Amino acid sequence: MRIHRMLAESAAGVLAQVFNEGRVLDRELDGLFRANPKWGKRDRGFIAETAFEVTRWRRALGFLAGDESIEALCAVQWVRSGFEVPEWWPSHPDEISSREAELSGQPRAIRESIPDWLDELGERELGDAWGREVAALNRRAPVFLRVNRLRMEVGEAIAWLGSHGIEASRVEGTHDALVLPAGKTLPKPLAAEGLVEIQDAGSQRIAPLLDLEPGMRVIDACAGAGGKALHLAALLQSKGEIVAMDISTAKLSELRRRASRAGTRIIRTEMWREDTLKRYAGWADRVLIDAPCSGLGTLRRQPDLKWRLTAPSLEKTKRLQRRMLDHYPELLRPGGKFVYATCSVLPSENGGQLRNLVERDARRAIEQELTVSPAETGWDGFYAARLG
Numbered sequence: 001m002r003i004h005r006m007l008a009e010s011a012a013g014v015l016a017q018v019f020n021e022g023r024v025l026d027r028e029l030d031g032l033f034r035a036n037p038k039w040g041k042r043d044r045g046f047i048a049e050t051a052f053e054v055t056r057w058r059r060a061l062g063f064l065a066g067d068e069s070i071e072a073l074c075a076v077q078w079v080r081s082g083f084e085v086p087e088w089w090p091s092h093p094d095e096i097s098s099r100e101a102e103l104s105g106q107p108r109a110i111r112e113s114i115p116d117w118l119d120e121l122g123e124r125e126l127g128d129a130w131g132r133e134v135a136a137l138n139r140r141a142p143v144f145l146r147v148n149r150l151r152m153e154v155g156e157a158i159a160w161l162g163s164h165g166i167e168a169s170r171v172e173g174t175h176d177a178l179v180l181p182a183g184k185t186l187p188k189p190l191a192a193e194g195l196v197e198i199q200d201a202g203s204q205r206i207a208p209l210l211d212l213e214p215g216m217r218v219i220d221a222c223a224g225a226g227g228k229a230l231h232l233a234a235l236l237q238s239k240g241e242i243v244a245m246d247i248s249t250a251k252l253s254e255l256r257r258r259a260s261r262a263g264t265r266i267i268r269t270e271m272w273r274e275d276t277l278k279r280y281a282g283w284a285d286r287v288l289i290d291a292p293c294s295g296l297g298t299l300r301r302q303p304d305l306k307w308r309l310t311a312p313s314l315e316k317t318k319r320l321q322r323r324m325l326d327h328y329p330e331l332l333r334p335g336g337k338f339v340y341a342t343c344s345v346l347p348s349e350n351g352g353q354l355r356n357l358v359e360r361d362a363r364r365a366i367e368q369e370l371t372v373s374p375a376e377t378g379w380d381g382f383y384a385a386r387l388g
């Protein structure tokens with residue numbers, strides 16, 4: 001396929017926003033595609049693939065090109081995926097096959113394209129396992145779905161998707177997860193039906209850890225756009241109450257839209273305010289603290305995160321996690337339980353935070369712990385633990 005000038009320049013424009021301005025890759029692509037509704041699936045696919053793969057392999061491509069400019073990175077990416085670099089493009093890589101052989105002898109941070117400080121931190125925290133996790137986090141991720149059991153059984157969902165030409169299979173080790181073949185996505189009109197939700201299989205392991213029974217009162221303290229809140233509602237069989245809290249009005253309004261699409265009425269949203277903790281103190285049977293984190297477990301889907309993350313920003317996030325662990329369990333009634341979860345693979349954001357908590361607060365004890373390793377499962381990386 002020939003590379004169209006406008007598409008090549010648009011992909012490079014997105015990468016400039018991500019690398020130079022710290023913008024979020026997904027959002028930049030979304031904005032670009034909205035502004036150019038006439039582009040077809042192939043055009044959008046070319047731009048998204050260039051932007052994602054250059055972001056994912058930034059350092060490795062820079063090594064192959066011997067040049068770190070965005071134009072050089074794009075050119076090597078295109079050569080690697082079998083395109084001819086157009087003569088009007090400003091960068092033309094020399095023969096890269098000999099450099100490919102040298103790449104395998106480079107340090108991991110270059111080979112796997114991660115910042116040096118992050119590679120050192122990962123190795124310090126995870127030892128040998130870090131190399132395996134980083135490699136797994138550089139693979140392309142398939143689309144996972146969660147069947148909305150309020151509306152359909154898993155077998156029915158497979159048949160329904162099949163009737164629309166989508167071949168979905170069950171995911172071992174989960175109750176409600178389906179996976180689509182590599183490269184396939186869920187068409188928007190089907191997503192809008194609310195019968196299935198896009199949710200990574202690893203993320204689907206978290207809500208069951210809350211050990212819910214229909215009728216319970218649950219607070220999802222960092223609910224965001226509701227990925228896990230919707231799962232909680234399904235596990236409660238839509239019986240009981242869920243208060244979904246967040247500091248973002250935009251995310252909570254998206255959550256309300258998704259809840260109504262999914263057919264549940266038990267979720268109420270609440271913006272965190274100064275008096276929220278006091279108003280809901282002692283109210284909940286269960287609390288989910290799905291804490292803000294480095295997001296390292298989701299690098300497959302958000303490779304731009306690794307270039308935005310800094311050591312100081314990570315420390316700030318850990319301080320926030322610690323404050324949440326000190327205060328949000330006050331929402332529980334006596335005897336209630338909470339689950340702390342992250343989408344990080346770093347022990348210092350996960351078990352490390354909880355072991356510190358248990359040391360400073362004798363009322364808390366870890367009942368069950370779950371670590372989802374991308375290297376072992378092929379899912380995003382997650383950590384969750386239930387505490388009494």
Ligand SMILES: C[S@@+](CC[C@H](N)C(=O)[O-])C[C@H]1O[C@@H](n2cnc3c(N)ncnc32)[C@H](O)[C@@H]1O
Binds near residue numbers: 226229247290
């Ligand atoms: C990991 S995300 C939540 C993802 C969501 N639970 C889901 O399953 O889709 C963390 C959320 O915490 C929210 N947040 C940030 N600071 C917060 C705070 N101080 N209190 C509560 N939520 C906060 C963010 O807006 C973000 O939506």
